[in-house]
Amino acid sequence: MSKSRSSQAHKANQRRNGEVKYLILKPLGYPLKASYHEYPVVDNPRVFERYAKDQWKGEFVSKGKLIFDMRMFPDFAFEVVNAEPEFGVITESTIILVESQNRAIETEIVKDVTLNDVVGHEEAKKKVRVILEYLKNPDKFGKWAPKNVLFYGYSGTGKTMMAKALANEANVPFLSIKSTKLIGEHVGDSARKIHELYDRARHLAPCIVFLDEFDSIALDRNYQDLRGDVSEVVNSLLTELDGIQKNDGICTIAATNRIEMIDYSIKSRFEEEIMFGLPSFNERLEILKKNLIDFPLEVKANLEVIAMHTEGFSGRDLVEKVIKTTLHRAIAEGKEIIHTEDLVSSITRVKRPSTTPPKQMFI
Numbered sequence: 250m251s252k253s254r255s256s257q258a259h260k261a262n263q264r265r266n267g268e269v270k271y272l273i274l275k276p277l278g279y280p281l282k283a284s285y286h287e288y289p290v291v292d293n294p295r296v297f298e299r300y301a302k303d304q305w306k307g308e309f310v311s312k313g314k315l316i317f318d319m320r321m322f323p324d325f326a327f328e329v330v331n332a333e334p335e336f337g338v339i340t341e342s343t344i345i346l347v348e349s350q351n352r353a354i355e356t357e358i359v360k361d362v363t364l365n366d367v368v369g370h371e372e373a374k375k376k377v378r379v380i381l382e383y384l385k386n387p388d389k390f391g392k393w394a395p396k397n398v399l400f401y402g403y404s405g406t407g408k409t410m411m412a413k414a415l416a417n418e419a420n421v422p423f424l425s426i427k428s429t430k431l432i433g434e435h436v437g438d439s440a441r442k443i444h445e446l447y448d449r450a451r452h453l454a455p456c457i458v459f460l461d462e463f464d465s466i467a468l469d470r471n472y473q474d475l476r477g478d479v480s481e482v483v484n485s486l487l488t489e490l491d492g493i494q495k496n497d498g499i500c501t502i503a504a505t506n507r508i509e510m511i512d513y514s515i516k517s518r519f520e521e522e523i524m525f526g527l528p529s530f531n532e533r534l535e536i537l538k539k540n541l542i543d544f545p546l547e548v549k550a551n552l553e554v555i556a557m558h559t560e561g562f563s564g565r566d567l568v569e570k571v572i573k574t575t576l577h578r579a580i581a582e583g584k585e586i587i588h589t590e591d592l593v594s595s596i597t598r599v600k601r602p603s604t605t606p607p608k609q610m611f612i
Contacts, residue, residue: 269310269337271422271453272345273356274327277315291347294452298345305345311336331358333420344453353430354446356453359417367407367414368539368564369532373400373523377415380500384419384455387498397490397501397518399463401508402525405565408504409461411525415502416457424450425459428466428503431482439482447489447496454498463503467515483515490518527563530556536564540572546579550589558596570599 276291291297304320310329318325330348339345346356364374380395387394400408409425416423424446431442450458466482490501503519505511516522528536534556541548559567574595579587 267334267337268340269332269334269343271331271333271358272310272329272339272343273331273358274316274345274347275330276347277326277328279324280326294346294449297347301345302339302341302343305339306341308339309337310339331356333358335360346449346453353426353442354449355423355425356449357413357416357423357425359413359423362410362414362417364411364414364418366539367411368535369528370407370411370525373411373525376521376523377411380502381415381419384415384421384457384498384500387455394497395500395521396492396496397520398503399508399511399516399519399522400502400504400525401522402506403527403563404506405563405569406525406527407564408525409459412457412459412502412504419455419457422453422456423459424453424456425461428460428462428464428482431466431486440485443482443485443489447499450499451496454496456499458499458501460501460503463505464507464510467503467505467511469510469512487515487518527561528567530560533559533562533567536567537572540568544576544587546576546585546587548587550587550592554589555592555596558593562599566599571595574598 300321304318305316308316310316310332312329312332312335314329315326316329318327327347348356364377367374377398380398383390383394400411402408412425413423426446431439431446446458450456466486489496508516508522534552537552537555541552555571559571562571571592572595575587575591578595579591584591
């Protein structure tokens with residue numbers, strides 16, 4: 250039996266037998282803090298996982314459950330913050346992870362968004378389906394794997410949502426970090442953070458590594474004097490993107506609103522650049538309809554009028570600056586029904602962004 254078929258058969262057995270595939274724990278502490286002065290820090294995830302399995306194998310877990318260490322740090326509590334599936338038994342094959350102490354790296358098992366929830370971006374969806382196939386079957390691609398992909402475009406157009414939808418549909422962990430948090434205060438801090446990020450990714454692979462606000466560290470040389478503290482993080486990151494260590498099953502997705510600021514040498518590491526534009530009239534109308542389902546107040550508004558008056562708005566603008574603002578104002582004024590003029594009033598308060606497409610820089 251091939252490696253991929255064996256892996257698929259094992260996943261099917263996990264679902265059938267109620268085994269937990271991934272388990273993410275949050276360290277909570279001791280019930281009586283004054284009684285102890287030590288706080289366990291997980292320095293080596295693989296060693297902790299081995300230790301945890303020896304102790305908790307056969308334990309039934311679910312999201313929100315507390316489990317206790319009774320060996321090395323007696324009575325220390327961990328909370329189950331995420332599991333795949335959402336409940337089941339810890340087995341020899343369960344991957345157990347403890348959240349980073351500084352919470353710089355977020356590890357999620359995404360369940361609440363799919364590609365169908367992303368309105369528009371049909372060309373982008375076609376391209377990311379290649380990533381989806383790779384995450385489902387890494388062995389299929391070999392050296393042709395889509396390992397480094399750059400999402401760019403306006404803020405609020407669905408870049409993060411698309412990446413999370415990919416993780417959900419591929420049923421893989423989603424590791425995310427804001428690029429600014431990779432910049433360390435001391436020499437060696439940045440390299441250590443990137444090593445921790447990709448070491449965790451290799452441990453969880455297949456998975457997605459999502460680098461948000463990528464322009465904050467990947468500056469073009471013309472702007473380097475603005476941020477002279479990023480050279481260490483860039484060099485360490487390039488080492489990972491170049492695949493010096495084997496990163497099978499890991500797809501790095503970087504997201505930026507300012508692709509023109511990114512250095513060519515860094516952009517060249519990304520085999521695909523996927524643009525996210527502002528929504529069209531029909532897409533704005535669909536976003537409005539989707540977000541008004543199960544709305545707290547009754548809506549008697551002509552949504553086509555609202556879509557027409559919001560040209561240049563991103564999906565986030567429609568949700569946060571139009572719909573949410575209208576709802577809060579209506580509640581404050583004691584209204585029970587939202588009319589067209591209520592939404593139009595919120596639109597007039599918003600400074601419309603430029604509709605000029607983001608420029609690419611060619612060096």
